[in-house]
Amino acid sequence: MSTVYGYARCSTSETRQDVRRQERELRAAGATMIYSEYEHGTSDHKVEQEKLLAALQPGDTLIITEISRLTRSVKQLCQLLDLVKEKRLRLQVLNGICVDCRSGDPDPMTQAFLMMSGVFAELERGMIRERVISGMQNARAKGAQIGRPGLKADDLPPAFWRLLQTLHTGSISKSEMARALSISRPTLDRWIKIAGDA
DSSP states (O other), rough: OOOOOEEEEEESHHHHHHHHHHHHHHHHHSEEEEEEOOOOOTSSHHHHHHHHHHHTTOOOOOEEEEEHOOSSOOHHHHHHHHHHHHHHHHHETTSSSEEEESOOOOOHHHHHHHHHHHHHHHHHHHHHHHHHHHHHHHHHTTTTOOOOOOGGGSSHHHHHHHHHHHHHHTTSSSSHHHHHHTHHHHHHHHHHHHHHHH
């Protein structure tokens, strides 16, 4: 028996974006199994999408709210369309495009509309990126600090300073110190450099 799957994606974390609207629309459209994730649209490794693509069987339907949720890369879209054809799936985009390969290849016009949607999704991503870069350059020109403010020795936690003494005596390794502080080794190395420059 065929299954109707849904896929929802947002680019940034759930504190800034929310996939629940997409999930509601997918359920309303008939999706019984939904895979959701927070990942960039052009990422080569979307974990939940990879699980979904592995789960799809011939005759299944995949529903997305719009092409950009699936990918913002024309190259990736071509690869996904090949998979839809190979697995004999039905791809339903809620804005009206439906590519049905369950009984053969899609008609050329439908395939063309799908690819055009992919081109516009990639174009939109490129334009957003250009606006962000332009905005950052403008802010820098006005003297604004872009990104996280630089960490100073005074900002390092007291536990770091205590453990640093232990590290210098050889009683603890850098890996043990990083675990004790719940930070990564590269972060610890950066903190040690900041402490040394103080």
